[in-house]
Amino acid sequence: MRVGILTGGGDCPGLNAVIRAVVRKGVMHYGDQVIGFMEGWRGVFENKTMELDMDAISGILPRGGTILRTSRTNPAKREGGLQTCLENLRVNRVDALIAIGGDDTMSIAQRMYELGGNVVGVPKTIDNDLMGTDFCFGFDTAVNTATEAIDRVHTTAEAHQRVIVVEVMGRGSGWIAMYSGIAGGADVILIPELPFNIEEVAERIRLRHARGRYFSIVVVAEGAKFAADGAEVVTAVSKDEFGHARLGGIGELLARELEHRTGLETRSVILGHIQRGGTPSAFDRVLASRYGIGAIDQVHKGIFGVMVALRGNDITTIPLVDAINKTRPVDPELVEVAMGLIDPIPDR
Numbered sequence: 001m002r003v004g005i006l007t008g009g010g011d012c013p014g015l016n017a018v019i020r021a022v023v024r025k026g027v028m029h030y031g032d033q034v035i036g037f038m039e040g041w042r043g044v045f046e047n048k049t050m051e052l053d054m055d056a057i058s059g060i061l062p063r064g065g066t067i068l069r070t071s072r073t074n075p076a077k078r079e080g081g082l083q084t085c086l087e088n089l090r091v092n093r094v095d096a097l098i099a100i101g102g103d104d105t106m107s108i109a110q111r112m113y114e115l116g117g118n119v120v121g122v123p124k125t126i127d128n129d130l131m132g133t134d135f136c137f138g139f140d141t142a143v144n145t146a147t148e149a150i151d152r153v154h155t156t157a158e159a160h161q162r163v164i165v166v167e168v169m170g171r172g173s174g175w176i177a178m179y180s181g182i183a184g185g186a187d188v189i190l191i192p193e194l195p196f197n198i199e200e201v202a203e204r205i206r207l208r209h210a211r212g213r214y215f216s217i218v219v220v221a222e223g224a225k226f227a228a229d230g231a232e233v234v235t236a237v238s239k240d241e242f243g244h245a246r247l248g249g250i251g252e253l254l255a256r257e258l259e260h261r262t263g264l265e266t267r268s269v270i271l272g273h274i275q276r277g278g279t280p281s282a283f284d285r286v287l288a289s290r291y292g293i294g295a296i297d298q299v300h301k302g303i304f305g306v307m308v309a310l311r312g313n314d315i316t317t318i319p320l321v322d323a324i325n326k327t328r329p330v331d332p333e334l335v336e337v338a339m340g341l342i343d344p345i346p347d348r
Contacts, residue, residue, distance in 0.1 A: 001026075002033045003299055004094040005052065007066040008040030008073075008105035012124050012138035013280035014288035015066035018100050020057045021292025027054060030300055035092055040101070041108055042073035044085040049092060061285060064278045075108060082111055089117065096299040100124050102136075103324050106307060110320040113305040120298045121307035121320050122291045126275060128175035131328045132318035133309035137288040142169065142275040143179045149271055150184030150217060157215040163205055163258055163266040167251025169275050170221030172327040176275065178334055181219035182341065188216070189338050190254075192223040193329045198254075202261035208343055209264065216264075220254055222247040248272070290315050 003026055007015050019036070026032035034052040037043030050056070050068070060067055075081030089097060096118040099109040102125035109119045123130045126142035146168045157164045166186075168176045174191020181189035188204055190196050205216045248270065255268035280288065287310065294308035294315040306317040
């Protein structure tokens, strides 16, 4: 068979491990030819390709980013875009396409499947917010990076008796904030799923300092919302081709508000794209490799319109339409764990 592969949306540690797994099993075990489409769906729309053979994937396992590059291109926004993509797959004699990405990439994969394309999805997002899978690769690396940063700001916060707000990624769900906040011993964790009362956050910090704990760490997801207005904080009013505004800035805004309300020196740290970059963790390399093997196996079983997924310790599949149905929220049980680890506010 001739198999296509693309990486769409934001970059993520582990993308190259998926590509490597697809090529190695496809070439060595199935006798496939593999073609890569450059820069996500843009490469399919504009017919930008590269051949993926054993030489092309040599040494890419520990590398971050993606050798196929990526973009947030939405071909459905172009006139005749999806039909052009299907035609370019035909021109390149592609029997099946493996699309690696988050909910936006999976939404186009579903549209392509509905139009007759043979598509299999692979879940990729550091936000870990795709439905139907326990973990997306890239999440573990991002959490490790954020946790290390929180560990580092702990020492300077304690030395200067400051409040430090650490802003991490997480548009619609707070998985990174919750995991890194728990692992890093944060005193307050704020996530998009639970709009927060700024005065309650300030009171929690005031009480910590009144008890002789002269520093505090607040971890906040970029998509967290003030309960007063429920609005996200954005850095630009323009939106990408999938309708997403560029989030960011809640850490700085929160730091100013907390300093004003508590009288305590407060600083903000925004981790930003540091969370996306660098070498994938061992967990992400293994998970990404399992996903790649699972995807090429589904291709040869003739099963399309699905996304490979991790359930427990097993690689399985779910329909693409189920994966994009809604954003996967943080598990309430995990919220309970976090609440059990922080100082309670006494009843008045």
